[in-house]
Amino acid sequence: MNYAGTMKFKVNEIFKSIQGESSFAGLDCAFVRLSGCNLRCSYCDTAYAYKAGRYMSIDEIVSKTASLDTHIIELTGGEPLWQPNTRELIDALVNLANGRARKTEPDIIKPRLLIETSGSMPIENINPDAVIIMDIKTPSSGCSQMMLLDNLNHIRPVDEIKFVIGDRKDYEYSRKMILDHRLTQRCGVLLSAVYGRIEPRKIIGWMLKDMLKARFQLQMHKYIWPVDKKGV
Ligand code: SF4
Numbered sequence: 001m002n003y004a005g006t007m008k009f010k011v012n013e014i015f016k017s018i019q020g021e022s023s024f025a026g027l028d029c030a031f032v033r034l035s036g037c038n039l040r041c042s043y044c045d046t047a048y049a050y051k052a053g054r055y056m057s058i059d060e061i062v063s064k065t066a067s068l069d070t071h072i073i074e075l076t077g078g079e080p081l082w083q084p085n086t087r088e089l090i091d092a093l094v095n096l097a098n099g100r101a102r103k104t105e106p107d108i109i110k111p112r113l114l115i116e117t118s119g120s121m122p123i124e125n126i127n128p129d130a131v132i133i134m135d136i137k138t139p140s141s142g143c144s145q146m147m148l149l150d151n152l153n154h155i156r157p158v159d160e161i162k163f164v165i166g167d168r169k170d171y172e173y174s175r176k177m178i179l180d181h182r183l184t185q186r187c188g189v190l191l192s193a194v195y196g197r198i199e200p201r202k203i204i205g206w207m208l209k210d211m212l213k214a215r216f217q218l219q220m221h222k223y224i225w226p227v228d229k230k231g232v
Pocket residue numbers: 037038039040041043044045046047077078079118
């Protein structure tokens with residue numbers, strides 16, 4: 001399909017690996033990493049995507065992503081909703097994933113587009129076939145005040161919310177958000193550890209003590225490849 005116009009997006013990298021996070025962890029995935037981010041989280045591991053990148057049309061992005069031939073596609077960043085007109089790019093990537101879904105034998109793993117966003121950009125009116133994996137930034141990120149609370153009105157059961165925990169204060173903040181907004185009744189909820197800042201078992205201990213109904217996760221790719229390796 002040809003997408004009209006001269007619309008271009010600054011792309012940091014497009015690569016194939018396995019999905020390292022969320023309930024889709026472990027599946028083959030094509031990552032489309034857009035450049036630029038409106039936040040500066042203390043633990044950011046993709047600072048290389050703040051500026052670097054090259055401009056690509058929607059057709060070029062779709063063509064490169066299609067060539068990677070994966071079940072899952074993830075639009076990430078930086079912050080993937082920060083550049084203008086990303087809804088059009090999302091529609092094109094959803095079409096690609098849906099085309100795959102129609103060709104594949106029906107099975108549990110349905111080809112999907114995932115969008116990994118920081119929670120600081122509006123998520124309303126995004127193509128309903130995309131799955132949104134949205135951070136709620138915790139205090140130690142230094143960016144929790146940038147969260148758009150209105151986004152919680154647009155989260156659906158198919159989506160997932162992620163808290164990245166660096167210390168006990170982050171955990172208490174996350175627990176309060178989960179309970180106050182009944183998040184576990186509305187979508188999947190993920191708790192993750194800031195790599196190298198906190199022992200994962202500490203968070204797990206707190207979760208078990210509180211019987212917190214959320215899914216603990218590790219950033220799988222950081223345990224498979226060197227932590228600062230790009231393109232994995
Ligand atoms: S939102 Fe993501 S890309 Fe942006 S600064 Fe925070 S961790 Fe880094």
